[in-house]
Structure formats: C-alpha cells, structure tokens
Amino acid sequence: DVKVTQSSRYLVKRTGEKVFLECVQDMDHENMFWYRQDPGLGLRLIYFSYDVKMKEKGDIPEGYSVSREKKERFSLILESASTNQTSMYLCASTRPPPQGLEQFFGPGTRLTVL
Amino acid sequence: QKEVEQNSGPLSVPEGAIASLNCTYSDRGSQSFFWYRQYSGKSPELIMFIYSNGDKEDGRFTAQLNKASQYVSLLIRDSQPSDSATYLCAVKGSSNTGKLIFGQGTTLQVKP
Numbered sequence: 001d002v003k004v005t006q007s008s009r010y011l012v013k014r015t016g017e018k019v020f021l022e023c024v025q026d027m028d029h030e031n032m033f034w035y036r037q038d039p040g041l042g043l044r045l046i047y048f049s050y051d052v053k054m055k056e057k058g059d060i061p062e063g064y065s066v067s068r069e070k071k072e073r074f075s076l077i078l079e080s081a082s083t084n085q086t087s088m089y090l091c092a093s094t095r096p097p098p099q100g101l102e103q104f105f106g107p108g109t110r111l112t113v114l
Numbered sequence: 115q116k117e118v119e120q121n122s123g124p125l126s127v128p129e130g131a132i133a134s135l136n137c138t139y140s141d142r143g144s145q146s147f148f149w150y151r152q153y154s155g156k157s158p159e160l161i162m163f164i165y166s167n168g169d170k171e172d173g174r175f176t177a178q179l180n181k182a183s184q185y186v187s188l189l190i191r192d193s194q195p196s197d198s199a200t201y202l203c204a205v206k207g208s209s210n211t212g213k214l215i216f217g218q219g220t221t222l223q224v225k226p
Contacts, residue, residue, distance in 0.1 A: 031212045040122065042218035043158075043202065050212070058213075090157055094212050102148070103204075103214060105157035 004106035006091055012112045019078040021109050023091030031094045032074035033103065034066065036087040043090065049074055081113045117141060118205050120217035128225050133190040135201050135220050143208030147179055147186045150202040152219065158202055193224045
C-alpha cells in the first residue's frame with residue numbers, strides 16, 4: 001500500500017512564526033505536491049517537485065517555500081505565518097507520466113494561525 | 115472562467131437513486147480525467163479515471179467523457195448513505211508534470 005504521511009494532523013501557530021510542514025512517501029515517487037484546501041475554493045496547488053532539489057511554483061506560491069533534499073520527503077515552509085494561511089494542507093505524490101495516474105494523498109494538516 | 119468547474123451543490127438524492135455529478139474543463143489539450151471522493155475531515159481518494167471518450171464502468175460508478183464538449187461526469191447508481199461525500203473532479207492538462215487541476219468539488223447527500 002502506498003503511504004503518504006504528514007508530520008502533524010493539527011497545528012496551531014502564532015502570526016510571524018516560521019512553520020514547517022513535512023510530508024514523507026514510501027513508494028519512491030518522483031513527483032510530490034503541496035495543496036491547500038479551503039471551503040468553496042477546492043484544492044489549490046502551492047508547489048510541486050518532480051525530482052530531488054527540483055521545484056516549481058503552483059498557483060498560489062506567495063508566502064510559501066519548499067524543500068526537497070531527499071526523494072521521499074517534501075517540506076512546505078511558511079516563512080512568516082499569517083492568519084490568511086489558516087487552512088487544511090494536503091501533500092500528494094505520484095509517479096511522472098505516463099506511469100503516474102493517481103495522486104496519493106496524505107491525511108492532511110489542519111493549520112491554525114492565531 | 116475557472117479551468118475546472120463543478121457545481122458545489124449540495125446535491126441531494128434519495129437512497130437507491132442515481133446521482134449524477136458533472137464537471138467541465140477549459141483546456142482542450144487535457145488528457146486524463148479523475149474523480150476523487152473526499153469524506154468530511156479526510157483526504158481525497160481516487161474512485162475512477164478515464165482517458166477516452168465514452169463510458170467507463172466500475173461497479174456502481176460510471177465515468178463519462180465527452181472531449182468535444184469538454185465535459186466529464188460521474189454517475190453513481192443505487193446511491194447509498196455511505197456515498198455522502200464531496201466529489202472532486204481533477205484534470206491532467208497537456209503538460210508532462212503530472213500536475214492535476216481540481217474543481218471545487220460537489221457535495222453529495224444521500225438521504226435514507
């Protein structure tokens with residue numbers, strides 16, 4: 001079974017703090033993704049990575065950065081957390097096309113920024 | 115225009131009925147189409163994917179694709195209360211990154 005794990009299910013941080021969200025997958029997938037999900041807005045792509053040390057901006061990268069030092073681990077960093085970054089954060093992984101079909105999701109991290 | 119559009123619902127159907135969920139997309143070069151189910155508080159899980167025009171059936175679920183109309187749908191036959199969830203349509207575009215574009219999701223309520 002593919003397994004994608006995220007470091008925390010719930011996280012509460014204060015405005016201005018630096019926040020690290022970690023994602024680990026055990027299926028040797030090349031591609032990894034970070035999304036945020038908000039009511040009425042669906043899943044929005046923040047960043048994705050198609051190889052170690054490679055990254056590309058998604059649709060809403062502002063206020064975020066990422067790190068991929070090892071194939072299995074993809075970290076999302078909020079440099080200075082703000083209240084508008086309160087959201088559900090989902091990590092996903094897949095093989096690249098044409099093999100990659102399904103994106104496998106982690107359980108999500110619900111982040112609250114006070 | 116959003117790249118992938120779904121009616122947010124809620125769509126309410128009685129138990130045993132057919133639920134029909136619809137999705138339109140804007141990129142004519144889109145290649146693959148996915149339906150994910152997401153229960154409240156959980157992460158999305160894949161139900162079906164479809165590449166070719168026409169219908170694809172898997173148990174009670176049928177995905178339908180019409181590339182000319184840029185339209186993909188999901189039919190759920192004999193709906194059960196356990197089908198109550200949000201259904202996300204996702205489209206893989208013409209890029210080679212595996213990136214998916216998600217619709218906002220349709221909430222389905224199946225009433226006993």
